Amino acid sequence: MKVIIVSNCVTSTYYEVVQTLFPDWTIKGAGFNEAERWLETGEKPEFEKYLKECDLYIGWPLDGLRLASALNPDAERVIIPELYFRGLHPDxxxxxxxxxxxxxxxxxxxxxxxxxxxxxxxxxxxxxxxxxxxxxxxxxxxxxxxKTDRSRLVAEFGKYGIGLQDAFDYWETQRDFFYICHHPRSFVLVDIARNALKGRFLDEEAFARSESLRRTQPDRLAISEVxxxxxxxxxxxxxxxxxxxxxxxxxxxxxxxxxxxxxxxxxxxxxxxxxxxxxxxxxxxxxxxxxx
Incomplete structure (x- = not known):
């Protein structure tokens, strides 16, 4: 299975979570802006080649993007929209x-x-x-x-089949679970990745086992702004x-x-x-x- 993961500053965490869950997969990751630039300039032809060979795309919605035209049309797509939550940081x-x-x-x-x-x-x-x-x-x-931003986020991710209601209940037991609106703690990203793959690549038993990643996944965004x-x-x-x-x-x-x-x-x-x-x-x- 050849996989490409494309998002923003959370890409590396999604990459690590998926790699841990599926160690036999070949996985590459790219930031959204870099991916679009590489396709526009042709500076990384190997990236475009990999896209054409991919079996699975995980990342941002592709509507109107260069990524959409370069990606293997037969590749499965797991869409994870941009994460932004102002509930704890309304100012x-x-x-x-x-x-x-x-x-x-x-x-x-x-x-x-x-x-x-x-x-x-x-x-x-x-x-x-x-x-x-x-x-x-x-x-x-x-x-x-x-309350309104939680409802918005749950609904937005729900459009792509990613259920976050139960995950949110857990996050709320963990105090300040976002460093800033677009930078959550690692367990938030673990739960998003798990729920995105649930029912398609993770059955109920595997999904339950993957909960342990909440405690073991390195917190890559802890070194960013707070x-x-x-x-x-x-x-x-x-x-x-x-x-x-x-x-x-x-x-x-x-x-x-x-x-x-x-x-x-x-x-x-x-x-x-x-x-x-x-x-x-x-x-x-x-x-x-x-x-x-």
């Missing part, structure tokens, strides 16, 4: 072109919605820091987002939370405080023109914060 926002707290030589667009909204209405850094509290989270709908679960949000789920961001460039991990993150965000916004203030989700947040 995370994405702003195009923004150099955020995790930027390292290139824009890293993740930022704080509260900081954006506060800056838009002229709050100082000190005033902004004071907005990180329970009543503000309530007004912004942060506590409601967990956005804290704010204390008032964490308490709703029975753990402590905090206000320490962790930036982990190679060989030099660095902790950042709430005040430090706000300073970085404000400095970055100061280098941009004011067009960011008109972004709808920022304008809406700013309007809410005016009434706090």
């Amino acid at each position: 995370v926002a994405m702003l195009d072109g923004f150099w955020g707290p995790f930027s390292e030589g290139a824009p890293h667009t993740q930022t704080s919605l509260i900081a954006l909204g506060a800056r838009a209405i002229g709050k100082t850094a000190e005033e902004t820091q004071a907005l990180f509290r329970e009543d503000v989270y309530e007004k912004l709908g942060y506590f409601d987002l967990y 956005w804290p679960v704010y204390p008032e949000i964490a308490r709703r789920f029975g753990f402590e939370g905090g206000f320490t961001w962790l930036k982990q460039p190679q060989y030099a991990p660095r902790e950042m405080s709430l005040s430090g993150v706000i300073d970085i965000i404000f400095e970055s916004l100061g280098r941009m023109d004011d067009a960011w203030k008109s972004v709808p989700f920022i304008a809406e947040c700013a309007k809410t914060l005016e009434s706090v």
Whole structure:
């Protein structure tokens, strides 16, 4: 069995899980952006050759992609959509072109919605820091987002035959099971891979046995960035939370405080023109914060 796995930063974990479950398979993995570029430029003809020979594709939806035309049309497909969950980190926002707290030589667009909204209405850094509290989270709908984002994620993966309801119940016993919205702990990816293969390549007995991988799979994303679960949000789920961001460039991990993150965000916004203030989700947040 020749297998190709294509996703984003979770590719290596999916690769390792599938390789552990099926040690006799020949498996190759590629990041989505790299795979599309290789096909566009022809710089890795061996990759396109392998796609044409594949028996099984595991990865992102293929609609409209170069991957679809290069892949063996007879290959089986196990689609695993992009994983993104804001339930534990509802304050995370994405702003195009923004150099955020995790930027390292290139824009890293993740930022704080509260900081954006506060800056838009002229709050100082000190005033902004004071907005990180329970009543503000309530007004912004942060506590409601967990339920709606869980339902969205379960439904989205369910479209591809991946049942996550029971898996989610387990994840919720493991405290902060996402480092940041797109980076889960390894057991989350183990469960997604297991459930994606269940009923097609894993029978009930094999699926049950594979649960042990939750405890043995290395946590590859633990060395990446960490956005804290704010204390008032964490308490709703029975753990402590905090206000320490962790930036982990190679060989030099660095902790950042709430005040430090706000300073970085404000400095970055100061280098941009004011067009960011008109972004709808920022304008809406700013309007809410005016009434706090």
